[in-house]
Amino acid sequence: xxxxxxxxxxxxxxxxxxxxxxxxxxxxxxxxxxxxxxxxxxxxxxxxxxxxxxxxxxxxxxxxxxxxxxxxxxxxxxxxxxxxxxxxxxxxxxxxxxxxxxxxxxxxxxxxxxxxxxxxxxxxxxxxxxxxxxxxxxxxxxxxxxxxxxxxxxxxxxxxxxxxxxxxxxxxxxxxxxxxxxxxxxxxxxxxxxxxxxxxxxxxxxxxxxxxxxxxxxxxxxxxxxxxxxxxxxxxxxxxxxxxxxxxxxxxxxxxxxxxxxxxxxxxxxxxxxxxxxxxxxxxxxxxxxxxxxxxxxxxxxxxxxxxxxxxxxxxxxxxxxxxxxxxxxxxxxxxxxxxxxxxxxxxx
Numbered sequence: 001x002x003x004x005x006x007x008x009x010x011x012x013x014x015x016x017x018x019x020x021x022x023x024x025x026x027x028x029x030x031x032x033x034x035x036x037x038x039x040x041x042x043x044x045x046x047x048x049x050x051x052x053x054x055x056x057x058x059x060x061x062x063x064x065x066x067x068x069x070x071x072x073x074x075x076x077x078x079x080x081x082x083x084x085x086x087x088x089x090x091x092x093x094x095x096x097x098x099x100x101x102x103x104x105x106x107x108x109x110x111x112x113x114x115x116x117x118x119x120x121x122x123x124x125x126x127x128x129x130x131x132x133x134x135x136x137x138x139x140x141x142x143x144x145x146x147x148x149x150x151x152x153x154x155x156x157x158x159x160x161x162x163x164x165x166x167x168x169x170x171x172x173x174x175x176x177x178x179x180x181x182x183x184x185x186x187x188x189x190x191x192x193x194x195x196x197x198x199x200x201x202x203x204x205x206x207x208x209x210x211x212x213x214x215x216x217x218x219x220x221x222x223x224x225x226x227x228x229x230x231x232x233x234x235x236x237x238x239x240x241x242x243x244x245x246x247x248x249x250x251x252x253x254x255x256x257x258x259x260x261x262x263x264x265x266x267x268x269x270x271x272x273x274x275x276x277x278x279x280x281x282x283x284x285x286x287x288x289x290x291x292x293x294x295x296x297x298x299x300x301x302x303x304x305x306x307x308x309x310x311x312x313x314x315x316x317x318x319x320x321x322x323x324x325x326x327x328x329x330x331x332x333x334x335x336x337x338x339x340x341x342x343x344x345x346x347x348x349x
Contacts, residue, residue, distance in 0.1 A: 001288055001325040006296035007318035008038030008075045010242065013300050013307060015044060024048060025066050032071030035315035039067065040135060040297045042078045043122060050077075050118060053125035060128035075295040076240055078135040079122045080185065085115035086167050087139030087191065116167070119182075120174040127178035133239045133294060134175065135214050138164065138184050138192040138201065157200075164191055165204025168211075175210040183214035183240035194223060195230060198237075212239040215287075216299065217278045218246035222268035224256055228282055235290035242299040243318055245276030263303035270301040272310040273317040284321045296322060 011027050020030040024047040031039050043050040052059050067073060081099045088096050088108065097105040104111040119136065126134050142160035145152055175182050184192045184201075192198050198213065205211055215238045220227035231238065248268040253259065258266040270276070284296075298314040300307055338346070 001291055002293045003325050004241070004284065004288060004292060004296050004322050005075075005294065006038065006243075006322055007036050007315050008040060008072075008295045008297040009034075009036045009311060009314065010040040010042075010078065010297050010299045011047070012042040012044075012078065012080070014311065015042070015047065022046075024063070025070060028067045028070035028072045031311075034312055035319075036072060036298075038075040038295050038297070039072050040075045040078055040295075042080070043082070043118070043125075048077070050079075050121050050125055053128060054121035055124075057128040060125065064129060074129055074131065075297055076131055076133050076135045076183070077122055077126055077129070079119055080135065080137045082115045082118040082122075083136035083184075084139050084190075085111055086119065086171070087141050087164055088112070089141050089144050091144050092140075112167075116171060119171045123171070123174040123178040123180055126175075126180040131180060133181045133183050133212070135183050135185060135240055137187060138168070138190045140189060140191040142191050143189060160191065161197075161200045161204045164201060168201075169205055169208070172205060172208045172210045176208075181210050181212045181239045183212045185214040185216055185219075185242065187216070187219050188223065193219070194225060195234060198234070212237045214238075214240040214242060216242035216244050217283055218242075218244040218270055218276070218301075221246040221248050221277060222256070222270075224248060227278070228286055231283070231286040231290060235287075235292070238287070238290075238292060240294055241287065241292065241296055243273060243280070243296050243314070243321075244299040244301060245271045245273050245278050245280075247271055247276040269303055272300065272302040272305040273298065273314050275302070275305065280317075280321050284323055288323045288325060 009031050014021050014027065016022060020026040028039055041048055064074065085096060085099055093108055100111045100114060104114055122134055141164060142157055145156060172182060186193050186198060192201050202211060213234055217227035220230060246268065250267045254261065254267050256268060258268065263269050296318050298318060300310040302310055
């Protein structure tokens with residue numbers, strides 16, 4: 001077993017225009033001042049030049065060095081925004097255009113090509129940074145058809161996942177060349193949002209070794225899934241971990257679908273760590289039991305609490321939940337010191 005690394009923090013929700021949230025170095029120093037040891041870095045051009053990182057190890061070494069001086073290291077890079085654009089159903093074209101450079105808006109094919117290139121750059125950049133895992137989204141072609149009414153035509157879902165696999169296969173191969181795992185955050189709005197859809201995707205990419213999971217129990221709480229059983233089933237593919245809390249309190253008025261309500265009023269909503277319903281004692285125990293070899297990364301999302309309070313509270317919360325693994329069995333004191341011959345004798349053999 002391995003001791004989970006941490007605490008770390010995903011910086012995406014904290015990026016801003018004023019210090020200390022305006023540059024990667026300032027964010028790193030801010031995170032370190034709170035007690036974080038690692039930062040998961042969104043590949044926002046304001047923070048990190050992804051294309052330069054793909055072509056220049058010197059640039060990556062410089063970024064690593066400046067963050068080390070601040071007191072943190074990079075846990076993973078994130079391309080959630082670009083991954084979303086690898087596959088976009090036309091119904092969402094206009095809304096997701098804002099994720100792309102302005103020159104590509106209204107040009108879905110060019111936007112997709114840009115996103116694919118960004119992912120390939122992320123593979124090389126991760127290699128240059130010496131990282132093992134990368135965080136992303138899958139995008140979605142079938143999401144408008146998530147509820148089976150009107151009745152879905154035969155083969156619709158199968159074709160969606162076949163196309164998703166075709167789009168991702170060259171990206172996965174690029175990550176294989178760089179020795180880095182893509183960890184898809186299984187998330188509503190993505191075609192990969194639970195175990196069943198992840199299995200469909202694995203079938204579409206021939207069980208590609210680099211297709212793995214970013215485990216975030218909050219998204220399973222909001223789907224009324226067993227987030228602990230998920231670890232038992234898929235632990236071999238879990239290569240990244242978001243520590244994010246959530247609560248689900250269905251009523252006679254609304255349930256999983258939320259009734260088009262805002263986050264404050266939805267029965268299912270994300271919460272700051274410790275304010276929701278996730279049993280993190282059990283989550284950390286299961287991940288440790290299954291030899292998870294990665295970072296515990298706070299992703300702060302809460303409709304109620306101030307983000308800086310959530311970030312500050314996240315350090316002791318994660319620290320208190322990380323299990324320092326034992327180097328010996330608890331009952332070693334009672335070892336009788338028997339050997340193979342004695343064992344056979346005890347069995348009457």
